[in-house]
Amino acid sequence: MSNNGKIGAGRIGLLVVIMIFWFVISFVTNILGPLIPDIINSFNLSKLTLAGFIPTSFFVAYAVMSIPAGLMIEKWGEKTVLFLGFFMDLVGSLLFAFLHTYPVLLASCFIIGLGMAMLQTVINPLQRAVGGEENYAFVGDMSQVVFSGASFVSPLVFTYYVAHPMKFAPEGMPWISLYYLFGFILVTMLVVVLLCRFPKIDLKADEKSGGKASYFELFKERKVWLFALGIFFYVSTEQGIANNISLFLERYHGVDPHTQGASAVAWFWGSMLIGCIIGLLLLKLIDSKVLLRICGILATALLATALTTNSASVALYTLPAVGFAMSLMYPIIFSLALNSVTKHHGSFAGIMCTAIVGGAAGPLFVSLLSDATHSLRTGMCLIFVFIIYIFLIGFWAKPIVKNKLITSKKSAE
Numbered sequence: 001m002s003n004n005g006k007i008g009a010g011r012i013g014l015l016v017v018i019m020i021f022w023f024v025i026s027f028v029t030n031i032l033g034p035l036i037p038d039i040i041n042s043f044n045l046s047k048l049t050l051a052g053f054i055p056t057s058f059f060v061a062y063a064v065m066s067i068p069a070g071l072m073i074e075k076w077g078e079k080t081v082l083f084l085g086f087f088m089d090l091v092g093s094l095l096f097a098f099l100h101t102y103p104v105l106l107a108s109c110f111i112i113g114l115g116m117a118m119l120q121t122v123i124n125p126l127q128r129a130v131g132g133e134e135n136y137a138f139v140g141d142m143s144q145v146v147f148s149g150a151s152f153v154s155p156l157v158f159t160y161y162v163a164h165p166m167k168f169a170p171e172g173m174p175w176i177s178l179y180y181l182f183g184f185i186l187v188t189m190l191v192v193v194l195l196c197r198f199p200k201i202d203l204k205a206d207e208k209s210g211g212k213a214s215y216f217e218l219f220k221e222r223k224v225w226l227f228a229l230g231i232f233f234y235v236s237t238e239q240g241i242a243n244n245i246s247l248f249l250e251r252y253h254g255v256d257p258h259t260q261g262a263s264a265v266a267w268f269w270g271s272m273l274i275g276c277i278i279g280l281l282l283l284k285l286i287d288s289k290v291l292l293r294i295c296g297i298l299a300t301a302l303l304a305t306a307l308t309t310n311s312a313s314v315a316l317y318t319l320p321a322v323g324f325a326m327s328l329m330y331p332i333i334f335s336l337a338l339n340s341v342t343k344h345h346g347s348f349a350g351i352m353c354t355a356i357v358g359g360a361a362g363p364l365f366v367s368l369l370s371d372a373t374h375s376l377r378t379g380m381c382l383i384f385v386f387i388i389y390i391f392l393i394g395f396w397a398k399p400i401v402k403n404k405l406i407t408s409k410k411s412a413e
Contacts, residue, residue, distance in 0.1 A: 015127075015139070017196065018123055019143060020192075021119060023150040024150070024185060025147070025150075026146070026148070026154075027185070028185070029116060030151040030242060031155070031158060031178060032055055032058070033243045033244075033268075034155040034158045034246055034265045035178075036051055037247055037261065038175050038257070038258075039054060040247075042172070042173050042175075043101075043102040045102070047367075048367040048370050048371050048376065048379075049367045049368055051247075051367060052364040053106060054105065054363075055109070055243055055363040056360040057107075057113070058113040058116075059113060059357050059358070059360035060110070060113070060357055060360040061109075061114040062113060062116070062120075062354055062355075062356040062357045065113075065117035065118060065121075066117045066351075066353035066356070067215065067354055069118040069121035070121050070347060078122050079193065083190060083193045084118060085116070085117075086186055086189045087186075089116065089119075089182070089186050090186040090190065091115075092108045092110075092111030092113075093112065093183050094183050095111065096108035096179050097179035097180050100170060117356070121349065123143075124334070124353065127139050138280065140334055142280065144272070145273060145276040145277055148270070148272040148273035148276055149273050151242075151269030151272070151273075152266050152270040152273055153266075154269075155265040157181070159259065161174060161181070162174050162175060163258075165177045168180070214347040218347055221341070224348065226396075227333065227336065227337035227340070227352065227397075228337075228351055228352055228354070229355070230390060231334065231356060232356075232357065232358035232361070233386040234329050234333060234390055235356050235357075236358040236359065236361055236362025237299075237329075237362060237387055238330075238362075239358075239363050240362035240363050240365075240380065240382070240383050241303070241319070241322055241380075242268055244366060244379075245261070245265050245319055247376065248319070249261050249315060252315070252376075255312065260316065267320035268322065268323040271320050271321050272323035272324060272326060274327075275325070275326070275328065276328070279291070282328070283332075288332045289393075289394045289397055290394065291394075292332050292390065292391070292393060292394035293391055293395070295332075295390075296388070296392075296394065297391065299325035299387050300388070302318050302319075302322045303319075303384065306318040306321075306322065307377055307380055329390055334352060335399075336393065338352075340400060341400075365382055366382055366383070367379065
């Protein structure tokens with residue numbers, strides 16, 4: 001890093017590699033949303049709670065693996081953990097591709113989740129080290145652009161494979177073809193990791209994942225728990241919406257989940273992509289805390305409109321548009337968190353990644369409330385609680401290092 005906050009040319013290559021990894025992580029992770037209606041039909045699931053266990057089995061793996069993954073990085077290095085992460089994802093994908101039953105699907109999701117937790121624990125501190133702490137929100141938003149772009153593509157690929165299943169896909173379950181595709185992509189990633197010579201990143205002592213003492217020290221700080229809860233609620237919101245868009249539109253507006261339903265899921269991520277691109281500029285013009293408040297208000301308004309309207313066309317636009325409002329939440333929360341402590345950033349990143357287990361809780365809680373009230377609409381109202389908490393972070397967060405604004409240099413003079 002140069003002293004003026006610019007990213008050196010030698011580190012751009014590593015950022016590109018990181019963005020490719022984010023694309024693959026997102027492509028595999030966020031296919032569950034459009035798959036939920038087919039999973040319910042294929043396995044004759046009588047309750048939404050059973051469908052809710054699917055993302056739960058995936059995201060609970062983050063609680064199991066994120067902190068151990070940080071310790072593995074210290075012992076074996078980034079490259080080894082990257083390889084092991086992609087290998088775990090490959091095992092999980094092929095397991096379900098060859099043994100397609102509901103219990104195996106749950107096991108597959110858990111194994112894939114373990115791999116994803118390892119990958120994210122490697123990538124997040126690397127982003128901060130490569131891009132610099134004053135650019136962390138900006139670089140984080142770049143990764144969110146790539147992440148959202150892959151999530152936009154995956155439902156469209158789902159639609160294609162439903163219409164054009166692979167020859168070895170089981171009868172009546174064309175969506176299984178996706179898991180063979182995942183296998184091919186993940187094998188490619190393993191080859192890339194083996195062949196690439198990753199530049200050595202010398203993380204500062206406070207950026208490394210420390211031992212037990214560093215975690216105990218962080219756990220004593222109230223703000224660590226509050227920021228982790230922010231990530232927990234963000235992922236609860238993201239997955240609680242993404243996993244129920246297609247099902248909600250089918251139940252309340254008669255929308256075909258294979259076409260318009262899948263397209264709505266795609267556009268949830270697509271609108272998030274658009275928001276992230278606009279956010280690249282906004283994060284250079286407006287303080288991230290202010291942006292977080294704006295995102296919370298807009299997300300609440302759009303979700304309320306989507307859940308209460310009787311118009312299918314309005315729901316088809318406003319429900320995916322919530323993704324636009326949410327686009328900056330994750331990178332802002334993560335950057336505010338890491339920039340609010342002076343040490344143990346690597347360990348803190350592990351704690352924050354553990355909080356991604358919210359992706360398990362959100363869809364499950366929505367499903368439980370939906371079954372209890374016999375109304376998916378009522379169940380999805382729980383998401384408002386998550387969004388309000390995120391909105392409040394924009395008031396109480398006190399980062400030591402703020403996001404670098406274009407006007408910062410002029411003001412400093």
